[in-house]
Amino acid sequence: MRNTILVADDDRESREIIKGIFANKYNVESVSNGREAMEYLMSHHKDVAILILDMSMPVIDGRALLKVLKLKGITKRIPVLMTAENDDIEFVDECFENGARDVVRKPFVPSILRGRINNIIALSRSRSQLEAVINQQTAQIQEKNKELWEFNNRIIEVMSTIVEFRNLETSSHIKKIKGMSRMLAETLSVIYPDDYQISKEQLDVIEGAAALHDIGMIAIPDSILLKPGKLTSDEFEVVKSHTTLGCEVLKQIDELKSDAYDKTSYNICRYHHERYDGSGYPDHLKGENIPIEAQIVGLADSYDSLISDRSYRDAYDMKKAYQMIMRGEAGAFSDKLLDCFSRSQTMIENFCGKFKN
Numbered sequence: 001m002r003n004t005i006l007v008a009d010d011d012r013e014s015r016e017i018i019k020g021i022f023a024n025k026y027n028v029e030s031v032s033n034g035r036e037a038m039e040y041l042m043s044h045h046k047d048v049a050i051l052i053l054d055m056s057m058p059v060i061d062g063r064a065l066l067k068v069l070k071l072k073g074i075t076k077r078i079p080v081l082m083t084a085e086n087d088d089i090e091f092v093d094e095c096f097e098n099g100a101r102d103v104v105r106k107p108f109v110p111s112i113l114r115g116r117i118n119n120i121i122a123l124s125r126s127r128s129q130l131e132a133v134i135n136q137q138t139a140q141i142q143e144k145n146k147e148l149w150e151f152n153n154r155i156i157e158v159m160s161t162i163v164e165f166r167n168l169e170t171s172s173h174i175k176k177i178k179g180m181s182r183m184l185a186e187t188l189s190v191i192y193p194d195d196y197q198i199s200k201e202q203l204d205v206i207e208g209a210a211a212l213h214d215i216g217m218i219a220i221p222d223s224i225l226l227k228p229g230k231l232t233s234d235e236f237e238v239v240k241s242h243t244t245l246g247c248e249v250l251k252q253i254d255e256l257k258s259d260a261y262d263k264t265s266y267n268i269c270r271y272h273h274e275r276y277d278g279s280g281y282p283d284h285l286k287g288e289n290i291p292i293e294a295q296i297v298g299l300a301d302s303y304d305s306l307i308s309d310r311s312y313r314d315a316y317d318m319k320k321a322y323q324m325i326m327r328g329e330a331g332a333f334s335d336k337l338l339d340c341f342s343r344s345q346t347m348i349e350n351f352c353g354k355f356k357n
Contacts, residue, residue: 001125002049002078003027005117008037008062009054009083014106018052021114034060041074048078049121053100055084055091066098075099079124081117083108172355173304174211179351180300181210181293187340188292195336196292201260209265210297213272216246228311243270243282267291272298277332287334295337302330303341307352318349 007018007030015030022028026049031037034057041048051069053062062082069075079101084091087105095103101120104113185206189198198206217225220242224235231239246269250262271285271294278286280298290298306321316324322345324330326338333341341348 002047004029004044004047005050005052006031006037006040006044006048007052008032008034008057008065009052010057011054014054014083014108017108017110018113021110022117033057034062034065037065038068041069041078045074045078049124050117051078051080052117053080053082055082063094066095066100070099079120081120173308176304176352176355177213177297177300178207178210180303180348181297182207183344183347183351184296184300184337184340185293187344188296188337191340191343192336198292202264205260205264206268206293206296209261209268209293210300212246212250212265213268213297213301214242214246215249215269216242216244218249219245230312240273240281243273246270264293267294268297270294272301274298275331276334280331295334298331299325299333299337299341303348304352306330318352322349 004027005018005022007015007028009015009030010032019028019030027047029040029044031040034053036059037051037053038060041051053066055062062084066075066080066082069078069080076099080099082095082100082103083106084103085106087103092103101124102116104116182203185198185203188196189203217239220239224231224238227235247266250265250269268291270282271280271290274280274283274285274290274294275298276287276290276295278284280290303321303325306316306324307318309315322341325333325341
């Protein structure tokens with residue numbers, strides 16, 4: 001516990017008065033100028049319960065030292081009581097603006113000085129205890145959130161693996177979708193921060209939830225899902241239902257308790273085939289009515305589809321696929337998202353180039 005009162009005052013009588021008041025309760029240390037006070041604080045900052053700082057001192061006066069202490073953040077940890085032979089309004093306001101907890105006029109009235117200093121120290125200790133409790137509780141909450149986050153990620157990995165085992169996509173597809181979605185989301189957050197307030201936590205959620213974009217495919221019959229060649233219009237309608245079926249699958253994952261994961265996963269599953277001009281499915285959403293996480297994953301999914309082999313065509317090279325996306329040949333995307341896709345082109349190509357088709 002902090003149990004030292006540091007008195008910075010060049011007036012010996014003032015120092016002795018304060019020492020006489022508190023010697024039985026606190027360790028009272030004194031210095032005669034601001035420089036000595038700063039040196040003491042640097043080496044004993046964990047012990048000081050309060051700094052009693054006089055305005056007028058040689059070398060560095062109390063007024064100047066208080067400003068330095070505020071700039072260094074010391075006044076947040078160590079309360080400061082200013083003393084002066086005048087207490088005009090401007091001086092008092094200046095002291096409070098620079099972090100002082102109280103101002104006392106000289107000559108001291110011992111009983112008043114004792115009461116104010118005891119109150120300041122008691123309040124500071126209570127605040128420190130409260131901060132310690134809050135920090136402990138925050139750490140516990142963060143640990144629980146971390147455990148929940150890891151659990152959600154394990155569930156997502158299991159569910160996405162089920163999709164891969166049914167040969168819906170190449171084994172690298174989900175990894176590419178997650179990586180590209182992260183890149184696009186990060187670029188959006190930097191280039192268009194006012195339009196898309198995407199936090200670090202949201203980036204993590206989008207990246208993780210992107211793995212579940214095609215989870216509804218597990219409900220599509222093998223006769224359609226694994227059919228070589230192009231699908232009939234009726235068969236394609238069945239495949240399109242994977243968006244809404246995926247949402248039904250997500251509802252059955254009771255363990256996916258995180259609200260952020262729940263909402264983001266739902267939006268990605270249902271809306272990643274919506275297009276900015278309203279030509280997508282299943283709800284024909286248009287423009288910014290499409291959740292941004294779904295727009296991001298939709299573009300990443302379209303690009304990976306173009307650079308991957310299909311039963312009815314060979315993969316396009318990445319330069320050609322990029323041009324097709326930018327020209328709208330894979331559906332309409334927002335100008336801002338396309339701008340971010342363009343800015344991320346080299347990074348995305350280098351990333352996708354690490355995977356075999």
